[in-house]
Amino acid sequence: MRTAVITIAHGRHSHLRALRAGLLRQSHPADDTIVVAMDDPELGRLAAADRLSGIVMDVEADTSALPLAAARNEGARVALARGAELLIFLDVDCIPGRGLVASYRAAAADARWSGALLSGPVTYLEQPGPAGYDGERIELLDAPHPARPAPSPGAVVGGEDRNLFWSLSFATTAATWRRIGGFFEGYDGYGGEDTDFARLAEDAGVGLAWVGGARAYHQWHPTSSPPVQHVADIARNANVFRERWGEWPMVGWLQAFRERGLIVGGVGDEVCAVAAGS
Template sequence: MKTALITTVRREHDELLDQVGGISLGAVVPDFHVVIALADRAVTQGRLPITSDRWETLIDGLPTVKQQLPTARALHLGVTTALDAGAELLIFIEPTSIPDQHLVARFAERVQRGGHPRPVLWYAETGRLPPAGPGGYELARLSEHVRGQSQLLPPGVEEVYAQGAAFTSPCFAMTREDYVAAGGLCTDYVSGLGHDTDLATAVIGAGGDVVRVTGATAYQRHQPTTMPDKVTLASAATNATLYHQRWGRWPDVRWLTELVDANLVRLHEDGTCVVVSGAAELMAAR
């Protein structure tokens, strides 16, 4: 089964280099590492050392982007690139995530074993990392530094999501056939929010399952806490409204509920999510 690891990048160069380093530690590596650059010339012009003789690196890009990055559209471009190259298993991973050395192998063997109604969206366990030290992360020892709240499953335990509206993950996988059967990614989502929740909802709506794969771990780099700015708030409102238009309910995810609870965005009965007047200025003042 030919596999493709698909990511997007918008100036996350250190993160991308760590992702490549993580891939290189695997006994089983993807056949293709598909990198879609969002107006990032350093990537599209080949100025980063992200290639290897162990896999094929496929680079494409979207030449212009607005502040609300078209991440979902870029990931779908990555799918097209991967399928054209002959990929049968599509593994989506955020640029700030580092694959465990067993991730590709575990996804491939679990997908081939099957056992769930299709289409199936398989997702990785998430290992959250503390801040990196002065020399960066020790990629061969990431499992030793996973924070306790990551809640990795014990061997043999399998978790199936019941509601797609609550699903979000930095790394998930689908076969070529299941991706098509579920309708693929909705490319109208922006800034890396909502597309995974939407796809999981589509999978469950098509009679399939969303399944957590034990032993397939994506390590999430530490991200400093920042106040939401105008772009973040506008993206959240756009994506929440889009999800409601498509599915008739609100996504039940942290990125939305925290903004609602903080009275930064408001959900209206007509299915629109709007940014509260003065919210961005209030957050900036804080």
């Protein structure tokens, strides 16, 4: 099963180096890698410095609201044109565990799971020391996010809650990708597009499965909770989602923003608007 790993990126150069070093350590390497560089020409030179096969695609982007959904679709389009039968999407912040590619391949080859969205457990790492993370020992830090299923390596379990899908690390066969139709490109910037994708998958009759061996390790970077740096994107995308699906996504974040005076309106039947100046 010809496999391509697709990563979209703008900045995060050291994170991409660690991701690609992880791909070089795989027990079963990917056949192809696709990096979609969103308005970041330096990524091509960075990727050329390692021994991975693949290409870097440069796409124009408004860096104030990166086209995450469209970039993933473009990466998939190119991967499929290059013969991919299995698409693995891996966030630029993620270091793949050694068994990630092999585990996704094994699940996709299993008739019980081949038609599902395949997701792997992700560990959120603490801030590293001056030397960075030791990629050779990254699995020793394994502590998957508690809000999502984390089967043991070698196990795959079906998932019922579509809201648990995340785009940090997932895989789909080429046939399933085409069945879903890709990400809806009406979202710009952070938030909502992966929840929408899970709804599209459900409407297409595509289930969700959690692949225990497809472990990844999310590298630390500065953030906030709720992610106030993305309030304008999240509010705008929440409106798009509600218009499409009749309900609000990211309800916890919207409520937190409203309590802080960063958005106006409610999270029920009212329109959620970005506060002036956002």
